Amino acid sequence: MNLTLLIVVPFLTAIAILFCKGLKQVRSVSFAGAVAQLVLVGFLLTAYWQQHASGSTQFLFESIVTWFKPLNINYHVGVDGISVAMIILTALVVLAGTLVSWTTEQLSKEFFFLLMLLSTGAYGFFISLDLFTMFFFLEVAVVPKFLLIGIWGSGKKEYSAMKLALMLMAGSALVFVGLAGIYFHTHTFDVVQIAGMQIPLSVQKMFFPFAFIGFGIFTALFPFHTWVPDGHSSAPTAASMFLAGISMKLGGYGCLRVATYLMPDAAHAYSWIIILLATIAIIYGAFATMMQTDLKYINAYSSVSHCGFVLLGIGMLTRTSINGAVLQMVSHGLMTALFFAAIGMIYSRTHTRQVAQLGGLLKVTPFISTVFIIAGFCSLGLPGFSGFVAEMTVFMGSWQNPDGWYRFATILACASIVVTAVYILRATGRSIMGPLNASHAKLTDATWNEKLAAGILIAGIVIMGLAPFLLTKLITPSTDIIMNKVLTIMTIQK
Amino acid sequence: MSTVPLTHILFVSTALFFTGMYGLFTRRNMITILMSVELILNSVNINFVAFNKYLYPQKMEGIFFTIFIITIAAAEAAVAIAIVINLYRTHKSIDVDDATEMKW
């Protein structure tokens, strides 16, 4: 199967959208495009299974095309379990996002165009095995967000859009320095080749922070997370979904694939810092969430806390914890997207996101409220939903790291499940349950497209929650390869 | 007869160079500024001629260069003066400090 299709299809969709007239055409085209992506991903998955069952090399469907020969830059794509998982996530979120923004009247053409461009970037990032291509697609995914938030956003949108764009660009600037450092010492951008080489420890120690923090900014690494609340809260629903569901995952994936995989010594040397920051992010994010009164802020801050688990998993450097990190990425992607979808539906009807002004929505909009509750339960890690699986894997993995302080960090992280319960139930109790706000007595429940969008995401969440072995079977071989590299290093250093 | 050593000449030219520069920095009248630029150019000319004469007498590059500089200086001056005149039309003054409309 040719992976380039994953870039071509969304891109062509975007181009096609430009030639459409009127909202109806635009949305139908983009819907078709999103479905096509999903189908494609389905094919990819099946193909991957068959191929992987037979001879298992690390990356499948590789294809290399020389791009900039003088600089030894190739267009090199290929997927392993992790990227396949990420791609599935992307496809789901894209489809849901398209459905949710079904009735975008204002500049609909541009809106969907940008959405598709963003998804192109995401796919490209996940499939590329060449640092240059990776970086290219990483930045492709940045600027559409700026426009999406700035044009279609709400609240102080210009400020948030600018802040988000600049902070993310700062992230990619740091990433660039990291890449330059690797390139200077290996003279190639090819992930597979670099993984084969042994970069001297001093170099790794110098450039790992750049790469890791750079990608970390994307995935809300404390203290570089402040774009998250503003960005999410100002963004239109679909953009929030993409932002939290996809683009924050770019960061996590980068931290794993580039920083940790290519510079394992440094990853090991710096793991305590990573864990420190991640733990702070988890606890502090959770407590900050507890004080929020705006639904989107609540979800944004909880994202900070949840992405902390991803970084914690990566920092702990045990097989299980890395698995957990990947699971958490997928889970958080689906869950937050669902959450934002629900919030968007509520907001589009009540025109407020203030918890205090809502109440008793379960009576008038049972479907939306149920979606909200499900998202909430998933977020507080209830069994049967993806959140539980991911978080438990992270905890279990982190605990395998016998260092006393790491244990302490793990315990703190576990403690966050209580705080999470507190803020989720506060939000749910005030807005969904409780006495109905009289002014909302006449609200209509979700339309078919909203139902479909929510359905897709919920399906993802529940499948992952009920049958996690499907996903772990997919990712474990790949994470093991990464960890083998790391663990050999650690044994050498012992 | 004793010839003037090269250093003397270089000293003169350098002095000329800095004189011109001083004039360029301090004078307010554009024409004067133009003249000080000419001074600098002349110091350069002296340099070239001197070097050519003392160090590399077998070739004429320095001399030629001087000639070209003189020509170009003339052209430059012509255009400069044209511009200054036009500036006078618009500003009714050829004081450089009056032409500071665009700044920051």
Place this chain on the structure above:
Amino acid sequence: MNYQQYLLPVLLLPLACFLLLGLFGKKYLKNASGVIGTASMLVVTVISVLVAGNYFFADGKIDGVYQHIIAYKYSWLAFSPTMSIDMGAIVDPISMMMIVVVSFISLMVHIFSLGYMKGEERFATYYAYLSLFTFSMLGLVLSSNIFQIYIFWELVGASSFLLIGFYYNKPSAVAASKKAFIVTRFADFGFLIGILVLSFYGGTLDFNTLIQRLTAPQSGEYIAITTASFLGISMLTWGLSLVFIGGAGKSAMFPLHIWLPDAMEGPTPVSALIHAATMVVAGVYLVARLFPVFAIDVSALQVVTWVGAISAFIAAIIACTQTDIKRVLAYSTMSQIGYMMFALGVSRYGGESGLGYTASLFHLFTHAFFKSLLFLGAGVIIHFVHSNDLKDMGGLRKLMPVTHIAFLVACLAIAGVPPFAGFFSKEEILTASFHSNKVIYGIALFTAGLTAFYMFRLYFSIFWRKEPGVHSTHHADGTTSMKIPLIILMICSIGAGFVPFTKMVTSDGVALETHMDILFSLVPITIVMLAIFFAARMYKKENGSADKMAATFGNFYKAATKKFYVDEIYLFVTRKVIFNLIGRPAAWIDRNIIDAFVNGVATATGSISVFIKGWQSGKVQTYALCFFSGIAGLAILFIYLWK
């Protein structure tokens, strides 16, 4: 017998029922959903009784010892080759006993609710939730894997949350549901850490393997976990105590009990099912499940004992002072579970010393019947009086004869009057504690007395006290669907005591020979009788003696009515300490320090650019000067400094 093909339906039927009713109930099935739910529940009950019977009487025993049979086991989530969450079902005495209890009580509640919840707007949803709860509870008791039990543990908590908050537009109900979930969540945090500790040293999550490894004194795991210690306490003790915290949370042990009384905001049948008979005993079940490990670590057992005893005692005292019928029952539940807990605590592994274990589970068994009976009865009463408060009741015995009898039986049972069910189980508990720890025995006796006292206080003030005023002639016992469960449960509360429990459920699976010692049981019986007599004196007729009594205790009484201010302490800690000292600062720091720093960088850049704008003065001569200074600077740098 192939347990899998019987146990899978037991689990999946309620789940299917939940999905069916949850997705389509509200729109399409409406009232039919009640019947559907009850029917499926009936099937489940029948199957589980069959399976249990088969296990106990046919093929459970191999040369006199009840086996731990793994009915089935599917790997669900593999953390690592050795550690994986398996979805399995363990078949052994306690799990069999539990599935019978759970499915039976659940069936009763289903039937009862047909009448009780009639005309409720979210009738279908209610039954969906009930099925969900039953599914989770059955899953919990059948779990063969410590993480599996945690999973269902959480699910049980969630369904309890949903059912407590069933009347979601009643703020008090919402608050109660939140409280219940969060408090238990807090306990589960301990449970989780406990699992992490035990599994890390045990190297497995599977119950049987874990127990084998941690109880074999020569095994590497055992040595590792006992030698490793933190703060001078061995990791084994830590692990077990942390796990026990989880159990204490679910079983409303002091000081994590505060959610239970509030949980009574839910519909009364739900209280009967979840907060009396089944879910709240999960803690006891958990300790029993890990009992072999607990048994080798005395200090952990001590924790269990004392927590249990204190809870039993305090709850009993508070129960004497409450005036809300359901709250009284709630506290009595807490007190009874305390009984079970310290019974486990005083027990040891195997043989005579294992009596406490048997006793505790026996009490769990009997308690399920009479406590649910009490709650259902209370349900009928509340249904009729439309109030929970004792003041609004009295003299109802003529109006609702069935309920009256049922309630009386239940009271006698819980008070431990022979030959009712409670008597036998309590008797064994007292025996066990007497043989191990006299202090505990004393507390137990006193608590027994208190129990009898407050139960009959309740009974008399509901059914006697004042003569009823206006007699509406229509029988107030509610519909037949409400009466049937009462009667069935009444029979059970009488008969359950005669089940040869000691033969069936013991710590080591070997049947236990116990003999009723009349002399021994004389003491408790007399105490109970006295207590009942006092209660009758004080509450049978309208007289000030109750208030005099209260007055003599003074502040103590006041404190007891205020539940010893535990709630207030919690409120203080959460609202004042956590919110103000952690939450707000975190939020504030985020906006005003971290974010402000980010914005500060931007503004700083801006102000710099304003600051240096003067360089672009617009004077051509200054430009030339800059040019020259540039040259000079480079010259200085590279000709003089560079060398």
Place this chain on the structure above:
Amino acid sequence: MWTDFLILMKQEMAVVAMVFILLFMKLGKDRSNESYMNVINVLLLLNLILGFVCNREGILFNEMFRTNKLIVLEKNILNLAMLIISLQSWSWLKTHKHVPEFYILLLSSLLGMFFMISSGNLLMFYLGLEMSTIPVAAAVNFDLAKRRSSEGAMKLIFSSAFSSACLLFGISMLYGTTGTLVFTELPQHISNNPLQLFAFILIIAGFAFKISVAPFHLWTADVYEGAPVSVTSFLSVISKGAVLFVFVSVLYTVFSPLAKVWYNMIFILSLLTIAIGNLFAIRQENFKRFLAFSSIAQVGFILVGVSGGTDISTTSVIYFVLIYVFSNLAAFGVVSVVTSATGKENISDYKGLYKTNPALSWVLAIAMFSLAGVPPTAGFFGKFFLLIAGAGKGNYILISIAALNIIISLYYYLRVVKAIFMDANSTPLPSVRIPLMSKLAFAVCIAGVISIGVASPVYDYIYSLIVLN
């Protein structure tokens, strides 16, 4: 011999021919502006095509004039830019009195640059430099009536005179210490003696002035703001580009003995330039002035690339200039269309432009993204390669600071985008009619911006040419 002569100097010849054609047209009966412009555009197009055919390398006038495929390419990039500019200036010129003069000035300046680029001798280089500067100074003053125009011209002519004087002084010292002016001979004689270093610094300053490197950049903003838009774009793209080409080759060949020194020099200068350019650009309101500072920052990035000192660096610089031509001219094109239609020049006037002029808005936005270096536009590739080339020496302070400066630059480019798309404005600019020629120009620019980056053959081709010599 003559054929040689013609072939090797074909582009110079072509430009001269154009100048003469214009003169003859002028001498004849007076024609409409359109006719002039049509003719000249066709000629420029031919000239551009001419650049692709029968390229040879060779030397004329004993090394005074040298040419090869790379040089021809460089000249051709300038030709392309010239064509685009002339297309864009349509809407401004068609009502102007002195069309031929305008073209004659710019073309002669272009001629000067050609000579400068192919110069093999400091004398030739100096002549080319002056020839390229003086006419532009006159052209800056082309709006005779405008105060700012003449002020800008004055500032340009004086500072350039001063800078060339300094340059000359440097050259004279170099001559004095080496005794030769020929590029190929100079390196043997150059060593680290202070006098030569001083000479070198003076020469660097001369270059730095032309490509407006801080602290020699101060004239840039004022001149750009004062000059007519077309002239501004000419200044910012063509003269800068030309000097950059020469700068790189001179630095790498003639001053190769001083590599260590100039590396550090470039290091300092580039950082200074990027920082100052960015810091000033943040605040600008006038669009042309804003672009002036942004172009200064761009030059700073180019210097980062230059500091690498390898074939990769040269390639990246030329490649970037090519991209810069497209993106910058796209931006200037929009400005010139808007200015000639409404006379508005401030960024704040562009608020809500998207409502009335979607096409222009997209062109401007894409141009901005390309300048900011955002993929998939070519600017991204250009910047990436420049920085990678700069990293070639392993100087990561340079790279880090440069990379972080990209954020500041992103801020002010996005500020424009924000103004266009997001800022509410009750009275946005009226819908502007884009003349056909400008449309063509935009088409070329956007096509370039989109394609040049992704299409690696361009880069590979330049590289191959460089490796060739």
